[in-house]
Amino acid sequence: GEQEPDVQAIDINQPLDGVVADTLAHIRRVTAR
Structure with a gap:
């Protein structure tokens, strides 16, 4: 949600x-194979 802090996104x-x-x-x- 919009109320979540930016720190949580970084974690x-x-x-x-x-x-x-x-x-x-x-x-x-x-892909190398």
């Missing part, structure tokens, strides 16, 4: 960056 985005990086790495491995 979600930081781990999400790691997940995205792992996903991209996995996709690159599969």
Whole structure:
């Protein structure tokens, strides 16, 4: 909701960056084959 603080968004985005990086790495491995 709009009442949620920006800090909560940061807490979600930081781990999400790691997940995205792992996903991209996995996709690159599969595509490399």
